[in-house]
Amino acid sequence: MSFTLAVFLGVFLLLMLGGMPIAWAMIGATVIWMLASGEVVFLAILPDRIFQGIDVFILMAIPLFILVGELLNTGRITERLVHVANQFFGWARGGLAQVNIGSSILFSGITGVALGDIAALGRIFIPSMVKHGYPSAYAAAVTASSSIIGPMVPPSLIVIIYGATTGVSIGALFAACILPGLFVGACQLALVRLQASRRGFHPVRADRSPRALMGSAGAAAVPLMIPVIILAGILGGLMTPTEAGSVAALYALVIALFFYRTLKVSDLFGVFSRTMGFSAKLLIIVGCGAVFSLVLAIENVPALLQSAIHGSDLSQASTLLVANLLLLLIGMFLDPTAAIILFAPILAGVAAEVGIDPVHFGVLMILNLNIGLLTPPLGICLFATEEIAGCGLGPLFRETLPFLLVSLAALVLVTYFPALSLWLPGQMGLL
Amino acid sequence: MGAKLERWIVGFGVAFIIAIFTLTAMQVIMRYGFGKTYFFTEELARYFLVWATLAGTAVETRRNGHIRIPIILERLPRGIRMIWIRLLDVFVLVLFVLLAWLGVKSMIFNHGQESSGMQMPLSIPFAAIPLFFALSAVFVVERLRRRHRGP
Numbered sequence: 001m002s003f004t005l006a007v008f009l010g011v012f013l014l015l016m017l018g019g020m021p022i023a024w025a026m027i028g029a030t031v032i033w034m035l036a037s038g039e040v041v042f043l044a045i046l047p048d049r050i051f052q053g054i055d056v057f058i059l060m061a062i063p064l065f066i067l068v069g070e071l072l073n074t075g076r077i078t079e080r081l082v083h084v085a086n087q088f089f090g091w092a093r094g095g096l097a098q099v100n101i102g103s104s105i106l107f108s109g110i111t112g113v114a115l116g117d118i119a120a121l122g123r124i125f126i127p128s129m130v131k132h133g134y135p136s137a138y139a140a141a142v143t144a145s146s147s148i149i150g151p152m153v154p155p156s157l158i159v160i161i162y163g164a165t166t167g168v169s170i171g172a173l174f175a176a177c178i179l180p181g182l183f184v185g186a187c188q189l190a191l192v193r194l195q196a197s198r199r200g201f202h203p204v205r206a207d208r209s210p211r212a213l214m215g216s217a218g219a220a221a222v223p224l225m226i227p228v229i230i231l232a233g234i235l236g237g238l239m240t241p242t243e244a245g246s247v248a249a250l251y252a253l254v255i256a257l258f259f260y261r262t263l264k265v266s267d268l269f270g271v272f273s274r275t276m277g278f279s280a281k282l283l284i285i286v287g288c289g290a291v292f293s294l295v296l297a298i299e300n301v302p303a304l305l306q307s308a309i310h311g312s313d314l315s316q317a318s319t320l321l322v323a324n325l326l327l328l329l330i331g332m333f334l335d336p337t338a339a340i341i342l343f344a345p346i347l348a349g350v351a352a353e354v355g356i357d358p359v360h361f362g363v364l365m366i367l368n369l370n371i372g373l374l375t376p377p378l379g380i381c382l383f384a385t386e387e388i389a390g391c392g393l394g395p396l397f398r399e400t401l402p403f404l405l406v407s408l409a410a411l412v413l414v415t416y417f418p419a420l421s422l423w424l425p426g427q428m429g430l431l
Numbered sequence: 432m433g434a435k436l437e438r439w440i441v442g443f444g445v446a447f448i449i450a451i452f453t454l455t456a457m458q459v460i461m462r463y464g465f466g467k468t469y470f471f472t473e474e475l476a477r478y479f480l481v482w483a484t485l486a487g488t489a490v491e492t493r494r495n496g497h498i499r500i501p502i503i504l505e506r507l508p509r510g511i512r513m514i515w516i517r518l519l520d521v522f523v524l525v526l527f528v529l530l531a532w533l534g535v536k537s538m539i540f541n542h543g544q545e546s547s548g549m550q551m552p553l554s555i556p557f558a559a560i561p562l563f564f565a566l567s568a569v570f571v572v573e574r575l576r577r578r579h580r581g582p
C-alpha cells in the first residue's frame with residue numbers, strides 16, 4: 001500500500017468514525033489525498049464528479065420509492081397491512097411476534113429500507129407487544145431483526161444503488177433477492193415459534209372465519225398491488241425501475257387521497273419534503289462516492305485486491321467465505337448505502353474474477369450488509385428500536401442474538417446454494 | 432435568517448421532487464396511453480434530481496441530519512467532544528467553500544457546452560453545486576456562531 005493511499009484511508013476512517021457525515025468524510029479524505037500526493041489538478045473535477053454521480057437515470061427511482069413509502073405511511077395504509085398480517089400470521093403461538101415479522105415481509109414490498117420499516121412498524125408493534133406481556137427487549141429485538149427482510153424483498157433502494165454502482169441488472173437482482181428474503185423471514189418465524197412455546201407467548205385473538213379472511217385479503221389487495229406493479233413493470237420489461245417507481249407513487253397517491261381518503265392535500269407538502277430530505281441523505285453519499293472511487297481507481301486498489309486474491313489461490317468456496325466475513329465486518333461499521341458505494345465496484349470485480357455469478361454476489365452483499373444492521377458496534381436498527389422500546393442496548397442485544405444467529409445460518413445457505421438466489425431470475429429469463 | 436432560508440430551500444426542493452414525479456409519470460402515461468415519447472423528459476428529470484439532492488443536502492446540513500456514525504463521538508468526554516465537533520464543523524466549512532468556489536469555475540467552464548437533449552447550456556444544471564454548497568456553508572457558519580455563543 002502506498003503512503004498516499006494509507007493517508008487517504010486513515011483520514012477517511014478518522015473523519016467517519018469521528019462523527020463527520022459520511023459524504024463529507026469522503027470529500028475531506030479526497031482533498032487531503034490530493035494535497036498529500038501533489039495531485040491538486042484533480043481538485044477542479046470534484047464538482048463534475050459529484051454532479052455526474054447523481055445525474056443517473058436509474059437513481060431517480062430512489063426518491064420515487066421513498067415517496068411511495070411516505071404516501072402510505074402518512075395515509076395510514078401501513079396500519080391496514082398490520083391488521084391483515086394479524087389475521088393471517090397471528091393464529092400461531094407467539095402470534096404478535098409472528099405478525100411483526102409477517103408485516104415486515106408484507107411491508108417490505110413498500111418501503112425497501114430497514115429504518116423505514118422500523119419507523120413505521122416499530123411504533124405500532126413494540127408498545128402493543130409489551131402490552132400483551134412480551135418483554136420490551138424481545139419486542140424490540142423482533143422488530144429490529146425482521147426489519148432486515150425489507151431491503152431484500154423488492155422494491156429495495158439498496159438493490160437500486162447496488163445495480164447503479166456495479167451495472168448488474170436491477171430486474172435480475174430484484175428477482176434474485178425475493179427467495180433469500182423470504183427464507184430469512186421463514187427462519188425468523190420458525191425461531192419465534194420455538195421461543196413462544198418455551199416462553200409462553202400466546203396467539204392473537206382475531207376473527208379468522210373464511211368471510212373475515214376473504215374481506216381482509218380483499219382490503220389488503222389494494223395496497224399490495226404496489227409491489228405487483230413494480231415487479232411486473234420491471235420484470236415484464238414494460239418499465240424501467242424509475243418509471244415503475246413513478247407509477248407506484250401515482251397509484252399510492254390515488255388510493256390514499258381518493259380510495260381510502262386517509263391522506264389530505266394539506267399533508268402532501270410534508271410528504272414531498274420528507275421525501276426530499278431522505279433522498280438527499282442517500283444520494284449525496286452516492287455523489288461523493290463517485291469522488292471517493294476516483295481516488296481508489298487512481299491508487300489502483302481494485303487491481304491490487306484482484307492480484308491479492310489471485311496470489312492467495314483461494315477456491316470459489318473459500319473466496320465466498322472470506323467475502324462473507326469481510327462484508328459482515330464492513331456491515332458492522334458502515335451504513336449499507338455507503339458500504340455499497342465504497343466496496344461494491346471493487347468486490348464485485350474480484351468476485352467475477354473467481355467465477356462467482358454477479359447477481360448471486362449482489363444478493364450476498366445486500367444480505368450481509370443488512371445483517372450488519374443488527375450487529376454492534378453500529379447496528380443502526382438496534383439503536384432505532386431501542387429508542388422506541390427504551391429497554392437498554394445490553395438486554396436488546398441478548399434478545400437479538402438468536403435472531404442474528406438464525407439470519408447468519410440463512411446467509412450460509414444462501415451463500416453455498418446459489419440456486420436460492422439464481423433460480424427465480426433464471427426462470428424469468430433475466431440471467 | 433437561517434430558518435427562513437431553510438423554508439425557501441425546502442420549497443424549491445419540494446418543487447423539484449414534484450417535477451421528477453410528474454415528468455417520469457408523464458413519460459409512462461404518454462408512451463402507453465398515447466404512443467408518444469418526449470425527448471426532454473428524462474434529461475430534465477435527471478437535472479431536477481441533482482437540484483433536489485443538493486437542495487436537500489443544504490437542508491439536512493442545517494438540520495444536522497446527514498448520515499453519520501456518532502457512536503465514538505458520543506462517548507468522548509464533553510469538553511473534548513465540543514472541541515472536536517467545532518474542528519469538524521470548521522473542516523466541513525472549508526470543504527463547502529472550496530466546493531462552492533470550484534463549482535463556480537466548473538459552471539463557467541460548462542457554460543459553453545449544451546445538454547444533449549434540450550440543448551440547454553450545461554451551466555444551468557451545474558449551478559446547483561455552487562449555489563447549494565454556498566448555502567450549506569452559510570448554515571455551518573450559523574451553527575458555529577450558535578455554538579460560540581453557547582446554549
